[in-house]
Amino acid sequence: MNFSSPLTILFTLLLLHETLYSTMADQKFVENTCKGTPSPNLCLKILLANPKSQNSDLTDLALIGVAAVEDKGLEIIRQIVALKRSSPKLTPTLNHCEEAYHAVVYADVPSSNEALRGGMAKFAEDGMADSAVESQSCERSFREHGWVSPMTDLNKAMNDVANVVRAIIRMLL
Amino acid sequence: MASSSPSDLENPHATCSYAPLPGGTGDEPTVSRHPKKSAAIFLVCAFLSLAFVVALIGVDKAELNTNEAAVVLSRGRGVDKGVSEKSFRPLLGAENSYPWSSNMLDWQRTGFHFQPKNNWMNDPNGPVFYKGWYHLFYQYHPDAPVWGKIVWGHAVSKDLVNWRHLPIAMETDQWYDEQGVWTGSATILPDGQLVVLYTGSTNESVQVQNLAYPADPSDPLLINWVKYPGNPVLVPPPGIDEKDFRDPTTAWKTPEGKWRITIGSKVNKTGISLVYDTEDFKSFELLDQVLHAVPGTGMWECVDFYPISKQGENGLDTSIDGPGVKHVVKASMDDDRNDYYSIGTYDALKGKWTPDNPASDVGIGLRYDYGIYYASKTFYDQDKQRRVLWSWIKETDTEASDISKGWASLMGVPRTILLDKKTQTNIIQWPVEEINRLRTNATVFKNLVVEAGSLVPLELPAASQLDIVAEFELDEATVMRLNDVSDADVAYDCAKNGGAATRGALGPFGITVLAHEGLIEHTPVYFYVAKGVDGNLKTFFCADQSRSSSAMDVDKSIYGNVVPVMKGEKLSMRILVDHSIVESFAQGGRTCITSRVYPTKAIYNNAQVFLFNNATAATVTASLSIWQMKSAQI
Numbered sequence: 001m002n003f004s005s006p007l008t009i010l011f012t013l014l015l016l017h018e019t020l021y022s023t024m025a026d027q028k029f030v031e032n033t034c035k036g037t038p039s040p041n042l043c044l045k046i047l048l049a050n051p052k053s054q055n056s057d058l059t060d061l062a063l064i065g066v067a068a069v070e071d072k073g074l075e076i077i078r079q080i081v082a083l084k085r086s087s088p089k090l091t092p093t094l095n096h097c098e099e100a101y102h103a104v105v106y107a108d109v110p111s112s113n114e115a116l117r118g119g120m121a122k123f124a125e126d127g128m129a130d131s132a133v134e135s136q137s138c139e140r141s142f143r144e145h146g147w148v149s150p151m152t153d154l155n156k157a158m159n160d161v162a163n164v165v166r167a168i169i170r171m172l173l
Numbered sequence: 174m175a176s177s178s179p180s181d182l183e184n185p186h187a188t189c190s191y192a193p194l195p196g197g198t199g200d201e202p203t204v205s206r207h208p209k210k211s212a213a214i215f216l217v218c219a220f221l222s223l224a225f226v227v228a229l230i231g232v233d234k235a236e237l238n239t240n241e242a243a244v245v246l247s248r249g250r251g252v253d254k255g256v257s258e259k260s261f262r263p264l265l266g267a268e269n270s271y272p273w274s275s276n277m278l279d280w281q282r283t284g285f286h287f288q289p290k291n292n293w294m295n296d297p298n299g300p301v302f303y304k305g306w307y308h309l310f311y312q313y314h315p316d317a318p319v320w321g322k323i324v325w326g327h328a329v330s331k332d333l334v335n336w337r338h339l340p341i342a343m344e345t346d347q348w349y350d351e352q353g354v355w356t357g358s359a360t361i362l363p364d365g366q367l368v369v370l371y372t373g374s375t376n377e378s379v380q381v382q383n384l385a386y387p388a389d390p391s392d393p394l395l396i397n398w399v400k401y402p403g404n405p406v407l408v409p410p411p412g413i414d415e416k417d418f419r420d421p422t423t424a425w426k427t428p429e430g431k432w433r434i435t436i437g438s439k440v441n442k443t444g445i446s447l448v449y450d451t452e453d454f455k456s457f458e459l460l461d462q463v464l465h466a467v468p469g470t471g472m473w474e475c476v477d478f479y480p481i482s483k484q485g486e487n488g489l490d491t492s493i494d495g496p497g498v499k500h501v502v503k504a505s506m507d508d509d510r511n512d513y514y515s516i517g518t519y520d521a522l523k524g525k526w527t528p529d530n531p532a533s534d535v536g537i538g539l540r541y542d543y544g545i546y547y548a549s550k551t552f553y554d555q556d557k558q559r560r561v562l563w564s565w566i567k568e569t570d571t572e573a574s575d576i577s578k579g580w581a582s583l584m585g586v587p588r589t590i591l592l593d594k595k596t597q598t599n600i601i602q603w604p605v606e607e608i609n610r611l612r613t614n615a616t617v618f619k620n621l622v623v624e625a626g627s628l629v630p631l632e633l634p635a636a637s638q639l640d641i642v643a644e645f646e647l648d649e650a651t652v653m654r655l656n657d658v659s660d661a662d663v664a665y666d667c668a669k670n671g672g673a674a675t676r677g678a679l680g681p682f683g684i685t686v687l688a689h690e691g692l693i694e695h696t697p698v699y700f701y702v703a704k705g706v707d708g709n710l711k712t713f714f715c716a717d718q719s720r721s722s723s724a725m726d727v728d729k730s731i732y733g734n735v736v737p738v739m740k741g742e743k744l745s746m747r748i749l750v751d752h753s754i755v756e757s758f759a760q761g762g763r764t765c766i767t768s769r770v771y772p773t774k775a776i777y778n779n780a781q782v783f784l785f786n787n788a789t790a791a792t793v794t795a796s797l798s799i800w801q802m803k804s805a806q807i
């Protein structure tokens with residue numbers, strides 16, 4: 001191949017242009033999707049963190065979102081285990097939180113994934129709606145038993161992610 | 174609102190049956206200037222209250238039955254204060270909520286509603302009466318109390334009430350249903366043969382329709398099933414997304430003698446129902462026209478299509494057509510999780526259906542039920558000549574609770590469907606009469622006069638499994654007076670107007686169930702009569718979950734809708750209470766509401782029932798029959 005031929009240069013430029021345009025178009029799609037969620041910046045952060053988002057349709061974006069809920073849920077469960085060691089008097093409430101996040105990670109997330117793959121978006125929406133409720137239930141249980149919650153940031157993070165993903169899923173209905 | 178009535182302490186002539194409802198801003202009487210006298214009067218009143226309560230408990234039920242004279246059992250706080258607002262107002266701020274104890278969770282399981290032993294259920298499938306047995310199949314996830322890879326669960330009954338659970342009828346064992354054996358329907362052919370069409374989610378998650386039939390048609394229990402080797406018999410047609418093609422209906426005969434089915438779908442945001450003709454359930458012809466379409470309604474799931482008789486009191490076989498017949502199109506709206514129906518006219522030659530009232534079209538008009546009710550499906554019971562409706566009732570608690578208790582979802586009580594001959598514009602639904610066989614131990618109250626702003630405890634042996642039938646009459650004088658004088662109420666909406674705490678001149682009044690004695694938890698089911706903008710009175714029927722539980726992680730919505738009331742009709746309601754499900758029916762089934770309720774305190778022996786009238790002006794006369802419901806084999 002003659003690299004310095006004008007034709008080659010033109011071809012290469014066109015290829016670059018197409019790739020750039022395509023990537024920009026996908027980025028636009030992700031941005032537009034996120035505009036329809038309660039926290040567009042959080043949504044962008046979650047989706048763009050996964051390189052697959054550049055080539056995703058709405059279902060794929062929703063699946064990336066559910067994966068983010070799963071990651072956050074697992075992180076929170078690890079934190080709960082650590083808190084039980086450092087603050088043993090909170091154990092009953094932490095146990096309640098553990099059950100709540102267990103439901104998110106081991107019931108809501110797999111159910112939502114299955115539902116998204118099968119075209120039964122409504123069950124995925126229910127899964128994400130429940131994930132938000134579980135995080136609120138955990139946060140509230142500290143207050144109800146007279147404790148200051150050591151998990152406020154974590155619970156809020158889960159609530160926000162779950163609501164973003166729920167909004168994406170609603171666009172599929 | 175008028176100024177508050179004088180407190181009991183300062184007015185010794187006030188009704189001494191007053192027992193203050195707990196914790197209340199504004200409940201506390203003002204302090205008297207003569208503490209010793211006040212104390213004495215208070216003690217006398219307290220003694221008399223106690224005596225009254227003891228006397229009430231001791232009253233012979235038989236006396237109540239035969240005593241037709243108006244009985245005043247008001248425990249009123251005075252008209253203007255109403256029943257304690259704190260009891261009816263939605264809970265604000267955190268209360269001491271409990272983690273769910275096994276006691277509380279165990280109580281939630283029903284006594285007479287269909288549910289599998291454990292894990293997850295959703296849509297009813299292929300309901301049919303075959304060789305002497307009622308069959309119910311259902312979407313079942315055997316691994317967890319959450320939706321997942323679904324199979325067909327199966328149970329049989331002789332009476333739609335007592336059930337025998339059978340092995341799984343169909344598993345995800347073929348490539349064409351590897352991701353799920355989804356919803357389908359049964360058709361009985363004239364020669365008695367039974368066929369089933371169901372949606373399979375393939376290994377690639379494409380939605381296809383498959384044919385299945387009993388392995389042994391002479392087995393009345395239909396335990397084993399065979400999937401047609403040539404499956405799938407239908408794949409998504411051009412223009413239809415591979416994930417928008419599911420829930421085939423029971424088939425009905427065309428004028429040409431073929432079989433016809435309809436399958437819900439969507440094109441952009443227009444909900445549609447595709448029509449297919451077949452002679453053998455193996456090869457199908459897609460009609461050019463859809464059965465019907467409604468823009469903006471989204472995906473139509475679980476479409477149902479059936480005839481209803483204009484004059485008759487029986488249900489009709491799905492193939493019946495003719496001048497004495499109207500047709501119902503029903504669909505489950507994916508977007509808003511509600512089941513909608515519309516009555517109209519079917520053109521068999523064109524395969525098209527048109528609603529009688531386009532303003533009340535499918536997806537934008539009437540709902541089967543104004544609470545939790547989805548994916549419903551009817552079948553024609555040829556044994557008793559009735560059309561019976563089944564529906565999936567999901568949980569409205571958290572998934573964590575469902576995991577703790579080990580199960581999720583119920584079927585609603587099966588209901589018969591008929592055209593409402595009086596209104597002609599809606600159907601009526603009523604629990605199948607076999608449910609009445611569970612009734613026992615009746616308590617009857619006749620002509621209780623309930624003043625505005627009062628609460629009447631109803632003495633019952635237990636209150637978790639009940640069948641309540643009640644009739645109410647508003648006092649004519651107040652109705653007439655208000656009709657002439659008052660302006661229209663701002664449009665009332667059960668969901669948005671604050672539930673039973675919001676007082677109007679002519680409502681709310683009704684019955685509150687799963688009630689704790691202090692009304693810390695209770696679920697009012699009530700009528701609210703209001704003046705519409707056209708000057709006529711409108712009656713609303715609502716079920717209020719806002720104070721149903723101290724727990725904060727359960728749904729606390731208020732459900733309901735307008736209910737048509739014909740001239741001369743009393744207001745009537747029927748309520749089936751079965752632990753965590755309450756089903757309410759107004760005016761013989763014109764408006765129905767299914768609620769899921771998860772109390773933490775109003776359970777077991779602490780569950781009670783109260784009659785109430787929280788109106789500001791009208792007196793209500795109520796007559797009730799309350800039966801204890803025996804548990805069924807479920």
